[in-house]
Amino acid sequence: MSVISIDANQLKTAAPRVADLYTTLLGAARGVGALNTAGLPGPIAGRAQAAISAAAGKLNRAAAGLVGTSADLLRRAGLAEAADQISKLSTITNAPGLTAGLIQRAHELGGYGVPDNVGRIAGSAGYGLSVAGLALGVGVPTAHDLANPYLDDDRRVANGLARITTTGGMMVAGGIIIGAMSGALLPIAVAAGVGLAFGVLDQKLHITDTLADGIDWATDQTSAAADAVTDGVSGAVDAIGGLF
């Protein structure tokens, strides 16, 4: 397990600057590449043409390395904020009050490439979990390789998540506390297997609703389920952290 830090505000600030860098590089590459050396005498013409071609090539290569980076930074900033919201869900008693904020995040994340069906789930307190699962699931090509034995009923799914996420529990808990205190700067503990497993569960089995039920269950003071769902929240934060 490794600890990473995510600063949503810093990502948001960086995104337009990276867009500016990309646009400037690409614009200069195209402009310089189209320059005409007509009118230059032989020796200087050759030298100038070589320098111009080299400059255009360097600019093009540098720009190519930044394709999509700005949008990616914005998406990650959104996910970092979602992780912050999800982490607050770990205090189950506050879940109803957080739902509105999560729905708002669902709406905002819609512009950052998060799948549309996030909105379908946004009405439940389990939304944050689904964001993590869906977002990760999209990028997990080997999802089908993982088999999960905890599929028979709601309780077994929740318990399964609990077992999976416990591996990073303490560090995640620390990240949640720090994240809740600092707001923008959210250190997240990443257990790669945990995030992967959660993503697969959601992608293949659509357990988000089940988890939402689990949260309701937890609020009904069923202690075992409360533990499982709390760990599930940690897993969701893990899953988002895995994207960074």
Added chain:
Amino acid sequence: MPVPAPGPKPPGDPAAMRALAQTLRGFAAPLGGLSTVDLSNWESPRGRAVKADIQQGADTAGQVAGDLRSLAADLVREADRLEDDQLDWSRRYSAYVNQSNHMPGGKI
């Protein structure tokens, strides 16, 4: 004493060279004036890769800006030299033609 033939006029267009130099400076200006991107709080393998790409882009922008300015300076220098050569050639050509026409030097 006969004035020797001036030979061909030095080829090239100093004005076009200066215009190209100006265009190059125009491209160099934004490349050299990009704001810095701070992602110091993003620490992960992916974060490091993204930051490396951004740094590479910024470094390239700065380096190419320098290259373009340097080329622009070369072009201006060459344009000045070419202009002097062409002026000198014009004087010699004038003297040569005037001599052929039996006219006093500098009349053409």
